[in-house]
Amino acid sequence: xxxxxxxxxxxxxxxxxxxxxxxxxxxxxxxxxxxxxxxxxxxxxxxxxxxxxxxxxxxxxxxxxxxxxxxxxxxxxxxxxxxxxxxxxxxxxxxxxxxxxxxxxxxxxxxxxxxx
Amino acid sequence: xxxxxxxxxxxxxxxxxxxxxxxxxxxxxxxxxxxxxxxxxxxxxxxxxxxxxxxxxxxxxxxxxxxxxxxxxxxxxxxxxxxxxxxxxxxxxxxxxxxxxxxxxxxxxxxxxxxx
DNA sequence: ACATTAGTTTAGTTTAAACTAAAGTAATGT
DNA sequence: ACATTACTTTAGTTTAAACTAAACTAATGT
Numbered sequence: 001x002x003x004x005x006x007x008x009x010x011x012x013x014x015x016x017x018x019x020x021x022x023x024x025x026x027x028x029x030x031x032x033x034x035x036x037x038x039x040x041x042x043x044x045x046x047x048x049x050x051x052x053x054x055x056x057x058x059x060x061x062x063x064x065x066x067x068x069x070x071x072x073x074x075x076x077x078x079x080x081x082x083x084x085x086x087x088x089x090x091x092x093x094x095x096x097x098x099x100x101x102x103x104x105x106x107x108x109x110x111x112x113x114x115x116x
Numbered sequence: 117x118x119x120x121x122x123x124x125x126x127x128x129x130x131x132x133x134x135x136x137x138x139x140x141x142x143x144x145x146x147x148x149x150x151x152x153x154x155x156x157x158x159x160x161x162x163x164x165x166x167x168x169x170x171x172x173x174x175x176x177x178x179x180x181x182x183x184x185x186x187x188x189x190x191x192x193x194x195x196x197x198x199x200x201x202x203x204x205x206x207x208x209x210x211x212x213x214x215x216x217x218x219x220x221x222x223x224x225x226x227x228x229x230x231x232x
Numbered sequence: 233a234c235a236t237t238a239g240t241t242t243a244g245t246t247t248a249a250a251c252t253a254a255a256g257t258a259a260t261g262t
Numbered sequence: 263a264c265a266t267t268a269c270t271t272t273a274g275t276t277t278a279a280a281c282t283a284a285a286c287t288a289a290t291g292t
Binding site for chain 2: 241
């Protein structure tokens with residue numbers, strides 16, 4: 001469901017950002033993507049591709065023995081919205097007051113006391 | 117210098133996002149922040165605060181025995197710009213062609229051959 | 233001086249990410 | 263049929279993050 005955490009975690013990796021950038025405007029085969037990052041093995045690239053695929057940030061198409069990948073740009077929409085919400089000040093911390101009030105009243109987190 | 121990776125990695129943690137949200141519009145003491153997240157120890161919160169501080173996403177002010185934290189909102193500017201650049205299509209993958217050409221010509225990554 | 237409060241730091245554990253080397257798979261070429 | 267190509271997957275290693283419990287520090291209260 002493309003949570004903020006999923007998208008942010010995916011983007012936090014420079015390697016995955018690089019891949020995403022490569023397939024941003026066009027689809028590329030796994031091999032071509034690997035060629036663009038010769039410092040890692042094919043396996044490593046394949047693994048990151050799978051990760052991006054599972055997170056819904058790219059999509060794949062098989063053709064003969066190639067697999068072509070391309071960015072699912074829509075996936076970043078939620079992140080853009082999140083940032084907008086953040087800049088939009090108030091909304092983001094709206095629940096703060098209520099939350100604090102609640103925990104202030106509720107049972108304080110019991111920390112175990114040292115043995116007497 | 118607040119690299120994209122730094123900001124994205126910081127935001128990728130739900131815990132740090134929660135903290136950031138709490139101190140987005142106001143400064144709060146470490147204790148108050150901890151009260152808002154009673155499922156973790158004070159130590160854990162303190163550690164995340166330090167991490168956010170080091171990454172330049174929040175700033176701290178000491179007053180008597182309290183330490184007050186608040187978001188450094190400017191820090192997210194670079195991320196917003198990055199997203200804009202991305203949505204702005206072409207720019208992001210501009211270097212792609214040149215890069216691929218280069219690696220295509222250059223020495224292919226030598227994979228060690230199985231022992232004969 | 234001693235206890236309490238507010239917070240940080242340390243030591244140690246658990247879990248996960250990123251990678252490599254090598255093996256596996258499936259389609260194509262000869 | 264066998265080798266090659268284009269990938270994926272597995273097994274194992276290294277490194278780092280997030281956390282807990284407990285020790286530590288520094289300011290305040292009595």
